[in-house]
Amino acid sequence: MRKKLICLLVAGSLPGIAMADTTSDEIKALQAQLNSLQKEVKQLRAEVAAKPKTVAAAPAAAAPAAPAVAAAPVDISSPDYGKSQATLTNDQVDAMKQQIANQQLKVDSLVDAQNTGPIAGLSVTGYIDPTYVYNRDLSSSSFLFANHESSYDYFNSTFGDIYLDIKKTFGVGPMAPSAEITLMPNRGNGITLLQNEHGSTGLDILNTAVVTVPVTATTTFVAGLMPSFGGYEVQQSNQMVTLTHNLLYDFSDPGSYVGAGVNYTGDSSNWAWKFMLGNEQYRTYGSSIQTGTNALGDPITSSNKIPTFTARVDYTWSSALDIGGSFNIGRQTLAQGTDAQGNPLPGVYGSGGVAPSAFGTFFFAEADAAYTLADATYNAEFDYGQQQNAAFNGGQAQWYGISLLAHRKFTLPTVGRMGVTARYDVLADTKNGGGGGGVVLNSNGMDPTNGFGIGASCLANSKANGGLGFECKGAIHQDVALDLLFYPTQQITVKVEYRHDWATEDVFLHNSGSYGKSNDMLATQFIYAF
Structure with a gap:
């Protein structure tokens, strides 16, 4: 899960590389990348929604409790058993959605320039x-x-x-x-x-x-x-x-x-x-x-x-x-x-x-x-x-x-x-x-x-x-x-x-x-x- 999250964050923060060249191949490649990102985000959001939420009981004199996070189920047969699991908050999902929206805007601009711009x-x-x-x-x-x-x-x-x-x-x-x-x-x-x-x-x-x-x-x-x-x-x-x-x-x-x-x-x-x-x-x-x-x-x-x-x-x-x-x-x-x-x-x-x-x-x-x-x-x-x-x-x-x-x-x-x-x-x-x-x-x-x-x-x-x-x-x-x-x-x-x-x-x-x-x-x- 950690590897998948890192890939998503890196991909979402990439600049609009297709701006260097408005060819159809690069536009299609960028659109495919966005489609893949959107699919991954939907999958992650589904996983977050499916996980049970737990709230730790704290003593009366303890400090205010930290925000609750989704607890990952334990699978002892998994090769990652014993390793710490990455978690994804709603704020992180919203940030990734914003990054994907920005990339989609760039793709739409390139497609429009290709079809109607001065060099179209x-x-x-x-x-x-x-x-x-x-x-x-x-x-x-x-x-x-x-x-x-x-x-x-x-x-x-x-x-x-x-x-x-x-x-x-x-x-x-x-x-x-x-x-x-x-x-x-x-x-x-x-x-x-x-x-x-x-x-x-x-x-x-x-x-x-x-x-x-x-x-x-x-x-x-x-x-x-x-x-x-x-x-x-x-x-x-x-x-x-x-x-x-x-x-x-x-x-x-x-x-x-x-x-x-x-x-x-x-x-x-x-x-x-x-x-x-x-x-x-x-x-x-x-x-x-x-x-x-x-x-x-x-x-x-x-x-x-x-x-x-x-x-x-x-x-x-x-x-x-x-x-x-x-x-x-x-x-x-x-x-x-x-x-x-x-x-x-x-x-x-x-x-x-x-x-x-x-x-x-x-x-x-x-x-x-x-x-x-x-x-x-x-x-x-x-x-x-x-x-x-x-x-x-x-x-x-x-x-x-x-x-x-x-x-x-x-x-x-x-x-x-x-x-x-x-x-x-x-x-x-x-x-x-x-x-x-x-x-x-x-x-x-x-x-x-x-x-x-x-x-x-x-x-x-x-x-x-x-x-x-x-x-x-x-x-x-x-x-x-x-x-x-x-x-x-x-x-x-x-x-x-x-x-x-x-x-x-x-x-x-x-x-x-x-x-x-x-x-x-x-x-x-x-x-x-x-």
Whole structure:
């Protein structure tokens, strides 16, 4: 009994340790401790009430008698026989009840702060992924991390950066709305891709920003800056099983959109739909392009007033297989030519400067599948896209491609958990010299760093005969990527990738100034997720 009393008094006088951290686990542990204390107090009070009370008879001349206490019954078979028994007074029970009430108040305060306080429903996650890349054609070998590079290349896209995801959920349960913002200071949408009405990038750290409001149990309203619905691959390095992205993600699938949409899950959990209406991709505002000047020399502009509609459907065939697809339709703005001083040239549109209009209808569709079972993952994607007036010679751009990926995890005795990945991509963009979608050609009809557009030899022959290369075909670009992945801890992933790219035309620029049909890249990446 003495041991039990001491434990109760010590436990009752403990400070509110859960105040240091308002996590659910600690709150539950403290609540369990209080429940146990309350049970013990009830048991002790029952024991006190059941014990017979005795009053000692004192002589008339004796001092006033001490307060009566409960006498414990004697059990000679008890191992504690012969030892003094602890007793519990009503005052001590009342003191313990007060201490337990104080602890209960602290628990209630923590629960309230967790559900309704300023940090309730707040989560901050992310990663850093310094990357080292060797590029044979460019004869470069360098760390890529927090580098302020404004161009988007397959060997320097969304890796070597800092990613921060901040999400706030307002309330609890499936009907609670939320707001989520992701930041990427150097390689995200804001720094390289988001454009204002004049086609200039904002150079900000904002990557996405989405508010989600459940309307019913099956329908959710979303609005803000969102990634497109296309493809099996994601942006985040810590969720990828390769170091570089596939060709379709980089140059075929649409990018991010500013708009609003609805997500719907049918009564059967096998089907899910997404719908969105927004600006043309990468535009934070409706585009505006100069088409001429008035009599006073002020610019006359034309705006893209046609929004883009995009949708996606997914069917969960089984717990391992998901099949989905998406499409986009809208109107895109073409690049406008400029003079030597950078002033816009009305009537000069497209990479070749001969597009008949400043805008072109854009259509894209893709189908993808993901099969995941235990430690094996398989992905497949097929793309098709076309864009009016967007090709190098001013005609219709048209492209199609395939991406196939296989990944498997396993454990080695000395190395531990690791994985291997193999990926093959092909993106054909040959019609009218290439262009459209995510393929951005220069004034010569080439993208010499990423291997698209017309070949250097075809362009040279065309110019030798008085042409501009408009009769040349664009390149078919292919690549194979092989990756080794290591998982030393839950937070750390190390990737090593060898990638070989090749094309049907001499579209890869060498550091010597010549052009070739292939390139090789070797890279390693260290990811720390938090």
